[in-house]
């Protein structure tokens with residue numbers, strides 16, 4: 001059902017047989033996570049607020065949680081709470097084989113990456129003094145937010161493979177869970193996705209994607 005899939009960057013992502021989709025860009029997992037979620041999402045949001053609640057749809061390999069923790073480890077005066085939603089647990093031999101901390105040249109983060117995976121669903125962990133983490137084995141369709149979210153990492157399978165994740169109803173749910181001024185970032189810039197976001201009240205921006213290839217979206221709740 002899940003297997004390793006090589007990317008141009010020399011890293012691996014996962015292939016999901018059911019949706020016939022891969023978990024990250026085939027061009028590279030690290031540059032996608034860093035560009036879409038950290039630089040265009042997290043860093044941008046921290047320019048306006050020092051304490052952020054972050055929601056990820058879906059947690060998957062844990063890469064975005066790890067790149068967020070790596071960022072937070074260098075920003076001791078900023079605070080973050082991270083909640084990753086997921087419906088499918090990844091077997092340990094696969095997330096271990098991906099070896100994302102080593103791929104990032106941050107072998108010192110390996111214990112945190114393991115902790116994110118082995119921690120119980122629904123239990124909040126303080127991984128760093130300024131970074132609290134929780135993952136929920138729950139679909140975004142069923143989830144009720146416990147805090148207002150300032151940043152949403154929207155990292156679903158692609159609109160062509162899992163269309164129901166990109167419909168207006170999902171964005172309406174997320175909009176209701178977000179704080180005023182909160183942002184949602186995603187790797188897709190599909191026109192219909194952008195219109196669905198706008199139809200529920202988001203202000204959208206089309207921005208350069210990773211390595212300036214294609215575009216991505218940032219949506220702001222006014």
Ligand SMILES: C[S@@+](CC[C@H](N)C(=O)[O-])C[C@H]1O[C@@H](n2cnc3c(N)ncnc32)[C@H](O)[C@@H]1O
Nearest residue numbers: 023058059060061063086088139140155156157
């Ligand atoms: C493109 S993958 C990205 C995963 C992750 N962000 C990563 O970097 O590995 C999409 C993820 O969304 C999860 N997913 C699918 N349907 C979902 C749902 N209804 N609610 C939450 N997550 C879902 C999938 O199981 C998968 O892990």
